[in-house]
Amino acid sequence: MTKLLKPIFTLLLLALAYPHTSDAKGAKEETYLSQEDFLTQTFNEGVPTPKALWLTKSVKPTVKEILGHDYPAARIRYWRDGNRSAWILEEIGKVKPITTGIVVEDGKIARLKVLVYRESHGWEVKYPFFTDQFKETELTEKKRLNKNIDGIAGATLSVNALKKLSRLALYFHQVTEPKDSEK
Amino acid sequence: MSPAAKRKTPLRRGPGRALLRWHRRIGVALSAIFIAICVTGILLNHTVDLDLDNKRVEADWIYKWYGIEPEGELVHYKVDEDSISHFSGNLYFNTDLIAPSGVLKGVASLAPFHLALTGSSLAMISREGELIESLSGSSLPAGTAISIHSSETGRAILETSEGFFRADADLLSWEKLETPLAPSFINASEAAPDLEAALVASFRGEGISWNRVILDIHSGNFFGPIGKWIVDFSALCLIFLTLTGVWYTTKYLKKARERALSK
Structure with missing residues (x-):
């Protein structure tokens, strides 16, 4: 009897000793372009002094309408030189924020670049074949993009996050547009 | 038989x-x-x-x-009547979660807001506990951030591997200080047991x-x-x-x- 019991009890002990942790795959944070390089590439004649856009009561509702939630900060830093502005914004794809640099010129997106990607899936959104679709995109009156952006199979959440950020950058560009008297 | x-x-x-x-x-x-x-x-x-x-x-x-176990030690700073803590990869204002963050290296208190230096970013936190902005990369001076202080005039002083830098009132730009001012420090302190228990509960969620x-x-x-x-x-x-x-x-x-x- 003990010959049979020994292996069974050993198996049970092994099962108890087995580490019961979640199977969370460690998503690696990848930086594709630093903020400094993004800004240097955006403003050839020198990076302008940053400005801050405070998300006041007049701005917050539209931000919430675009994102579906509040932006997780009370102010946004941006760089502006004439009609060209640069925004470094973050939005969660599935569980982690995607840091994206967006350049808006004359109310149209001039460049969209994924700077830091932290999710385990959906990293295809970093490729130019996807990000180039945003070029020349404008914001409609309903705060939506005027062009259709083709998605990527398996990266729907990341695609949606970038669409939201592009709408947000276009909206922020509108909000921070210098009034005629300031020009 | x-x-x-x-x-x-x-x-x-x-x-x-x-x-x-x-x-x-x-x-x-x-x-x-x-x-x-x-x-x-x-x-x-x-x-x-x-x-x-x-x-x-x-x-x-x-x-x-x-596997629901906090990682690392609780780092706590008492700022005026409030607490800024780093616990298991998150930054807290009192018991409210501010944002995921790196290890808390120091805090400074300025008149309109608090500053928390975490890893390689600097969090601006309003006195009500709202995250105003998380400064990183090009928004911070050159070098590896070491510590954060406040000057006698109420400006933020950031010490990096490249020296001491003073921010403007809005923390939008930094100037290098040739002769470091006498910065004021806030030292880490031990968190009250009830705060620690609340942070553990917050970490565990439901x-x-x-x-x-x-x-x-x-x-x-x-x-x-x-x-x-x-x-x-x-x-x-x-x-x-x-x-x-x-x-x-x-x-x-x-x-x-x-x-x-x-x-």
């Missing part, structure tokens, strides 16, 4: 005897598992009566077992219900993937025990009837 010995002989040799032997072995070896499955099964049948869904587990070892634990023990998932297979194996063994038990009982009753008829 006595009549009793004659009756025993066929049992010892036949396949029935071997089955009986396995019936006993398996029964003894897996008895603890059978009891655990039965007891947890009874409890699960009364989940609503016992309110197991709403009763939260308090035992630390169960959270550790589930926690784990007893229903989940009992269900996991019942299904074997509590012991990981191997546990599930052991419970599956035990279930098959239980079927085997039932069938052999029924077979033996039938056989015994048949023999008992034959014996009664032969008398």
